[in-house]
Amino acid sequence: MNPVARRSRKDPVFLTAIGMAPVAIGSVCLSDALALGGSVAFTALAAAATAPFARRLVVRPFQRLATILVVAAAASLWALGVRALAPELWDRLQFWLALAGANCMALAAAGVSGEDEDLSRLPGRLVTSLLFFLAALALGASREFLSTGTISLPFLPSGPLAEGAVDAPLLRIAALPPGGFLVLGIGIALVRRLKRSIGRKA
């Protein structure tokens, strides 16, 4: 078993953040990653904040249901915000947005039974969510660059690299669902390699 996984088994935000699958598949470009990564980070924080309250305020048989409903409401709220601000983006991502919300629901149900989960851990969860959000942005931006040769900024028609966009992209597969996993796997390996080489120099 991965030692990092063992160490973080009780961190619901980490558990949620690990659920990269909908984000990895759905984030074909930076703006997609912004909506999907933000959804998971927001919903995961809602889950982390709800779990301690649910344990104190709700009777045991209904704790899991109460947490799931609050997390589902948070996911719906985020989707509502995306729909109001960027209807085209919502049209394209509604399947993945809903799925990312459900992922958080399932993992929140796991978090509510964690006995050491209390509000003092919330700042730590905030940092984990932020890191996850940044990782999702990096993934979306890499996929967009590899598949189109450009990175477009959200809410702008084209990004700073649009003029230099290549006619024949390096890796068109990066825009397909399988490309999400390939880029994610190679990305994790590169980060590991980088960390090791920095560690050797230090």
Next chain:
Amino acid sequence: MSLVGIAFMSVFGVNALLRYGAGICSASRGTTVPRGLAGSLAFLGSALAAGTLHGLLMRFALRPLGLETLDPFVFALVSSATGFALSLGASRLRGAFAARLAESFDRLAPSCAIYGIALAASGLARSGSAILAASFFGALGYLAASAILDSIRERLELERLPDAFKGAPAYFISAGLLALAFHGLESMLGPMFGGLR
């Protein structure tokens, strides 16, 4: 989209990889990959019940009212209710198998896997029978892919890989390649099965 397409979506869109890629989520309720006959039957039953109910609610209530954004909330209610009803039904039966079945129903209720199947079925299939078929084939595809991914994972542990690629990166890359194969299969077989609408 074809039945193969829905199976593909449910497999790679609903976090079979959550457990596969990270290796930690078998400890999480709701993301447990079904094990054994009882687990598989419970998964098929939950996916069929929640998928069909969710599909019908989407078709007759949420979409006509423009309330699709409430989808996760409605699913939470539907899946909890069906999970409770199925678990209650199984607990009325006697024997160790029925007890395992009841426990599996309870564990699977909020599963993102079931939700993904329900979502794909309701989004891609329009008629009642198509929703039912899509839910069933989605669940079957998920079970098949879980078994394949587990076998690949066991095999990968025996391989001599570069240190940076050991663990999650190798799992994600092999899953990506498997997803690519499913994608090709969907393009090839999809037209033979035809659309579901």
